[in-house]
Amino acid sequence: MKDASRRRKQQLLDHLKTCVMTLRLQPGEDLDEATLSQEFELSRTPLREVFRQLAGEGYLELRENRGARVSGMTYTTLRDFFLAAPMIYGAILQLAAQNAKPDQIDRLRAAQDAFKAALRSGSGADRAMSNTLFHEITGDMADNTYLTPSFKRLLIDHARIGMTFYRPQDASMAENLSEASRQHDAIIAAIEAGDDAAAAQLAIDHWNLSRHQIELFVAPAGLDLPLGSTARKTPA
């Protein structure tokens, strides 16, 4: 009986994490204690503890006397993200290449297989979550107490950014994902070979690819209309 409620608490934790990362819960969205309490058959006490923990990990924000909401994404988010990500992830992969243990490499391979499967047949959310798992394992390999907190925080918004800036119809975006998958393979190879310099370089490349995907979204290829076809009817 106690075992069951402990499992529900863990389920709630995983559920909320997934919902935040896949945008099923939107940035800035309010969370209702009462509703979640009923859905997961938990009293408010353990629920609120889960909120605190998720706030500590960067998924939620707590406001005094005003409940919890999903961490926001502002117009400075992308800039902050791409400033920090290459540096942190470069360090993570460098350390991963130096420290990875055989069973961790096995897990990384399994995660990459899952990622490839999600590319073929999964939803956007499947893709985002399996990609997150891949990177989380590299974080385990690096095993540095002081880098992990920022890295985990980056992975949350990496998933959210990936969900935001992606259109499945776009052919160049599909090609982008194939390239990402090839980079994952190269990362596995570099880690297995213990080549930390190569791993660090692959981190940079991987983020440049992410940035490129956003550019494809924000500034798509032109519609190939002749000059002047968009002339205004009203003066500027």
Place this chain on the structure above:
Amino acid sequence: MKDASRRRKQQLLDHLKTCVMTLRLQPGEDLDEATLSQEFELSRTPLREVFRQLAGEGYLELRENRGARVSGMTYTTLRDFFLAAPMIYGAILQLAAQNAKPDQIDRLRAAQDAFKAALRSGSGADRAMSNTLFHEITGDMADNTYLTPSFKRLLIDHARIGMTFYRPQDASMAENLSEASRQHDAIIAAIEAGDDAAAAQLAIDHWNLSRHQIELFVAPAGLDLPLGSTARKTPA
């Protein structure tokens, strides 16, 4: 009445943070809910929420059904620390120099004054806490969501390492602190001038100084005894 208990909760939070950073609570030490509950006149419910939050920020570790303990310091801690610290703090100071606002610079100056006062007359704990405050303000200036979590985590152990590896009698350690204070002044100047390259370099220098202090502690100057004076009575 409610106001008072909210203040007590905040007091508990600050108190625990300070105790962890000044080693009044040792790494690995167990915390007793019942005792703290009485001391701060709070019920266990809000107390446990504070524990969760502090665990999220890296001060404590929570074990299922086995209570909270202060985050441990292992033999790999120092290595992990000096791997991550220069990179993170370099980035923080670089961004601080780019983004600092006038009122933040004022606060940084005030923090440095407090640090100098602690150097002259304060306890080791005063020194550690005022130094932490100085660096926390540079973190505010940098204002990057993704770097902050690791930076905060570093500051916790920066304080604890400073408390561990310091002997007030040692003259070269005192000189070391004066040099640290001069570096703080230089950091303020670089930030005010918006010179991000200089600020990043000062971050590296500042950590090299910290590392030097540990070396002074671990490998002190010899006692100047003549060779052979420590000859063993038993064979090796």
Place this chain on the structure above:
DNA sequence: GATTTTTATCTTGTATACATATTGCATACT
């Protein structure tokens, strides 16, 4: 009619009581 004040309702925060898990000690057994 618009704005402010009051009141009702809902949400959040805390305390207490109870259920479950862990730990240490005493006793029994090999």
Place this chain on the structure above:
DNA sequence: AGTATGCAATATGTATACAAGATAAAAATC
């Protein structure tokens, strides 16, 4: 004597009840 087992004591986790704050709606005032 040393180890195993069971029980008591202690500590942790959860649920419910109550208190305080926030929000929204209705009434009163200008």
